[in-house]
Amino acid sequence: xxxxxxxxxxxxxxxxxxxxxxxSSTKAEMLAVLTVLITVPATAKLTIYTDSAAxxxxxxxxxxxx
Numbered sequence: 161x162x163x164x165x166x167x168x169x170x171x172x173x174x175x176x177x178x179x180x181x182x183x184s185s186t187k188a189e190m191l192a193v194l195t196v197l198i199t200v201p202a203t204a205k206l207t208i209y210t211d212s213a214a215x216x217x218x219x220x221x222x223x224x225x226x
Contacts, residue, residue: 163188165196175199189215 161183164176175195179188189212200206210216 161185161188163192163195165192186212186214186218190218193219 161179162176163179164174166175167173177191177195179191189210193208193210193215196206196208
């Protein structure tokens with residue numbers, strides 16, 4: 161399952177990867193969100209677009225695992 165993201169205001173900045181074991185579109189979307197969150201500077205303004213309710217719920221519940 162592939163995942164990735166692109167910086168909208170600088171399309172030269174991209175990331176792509178593949179997830180193995182238990183293929184799932186939600187897993188791919190959550191990994192894409194997590195990789196961008198650990199990549200951007202702490203002071204950056206970030207807008208993430210998704211239509212996946214499962215990803216949104218998963219990200220909202222992420223604090224339960226920390």
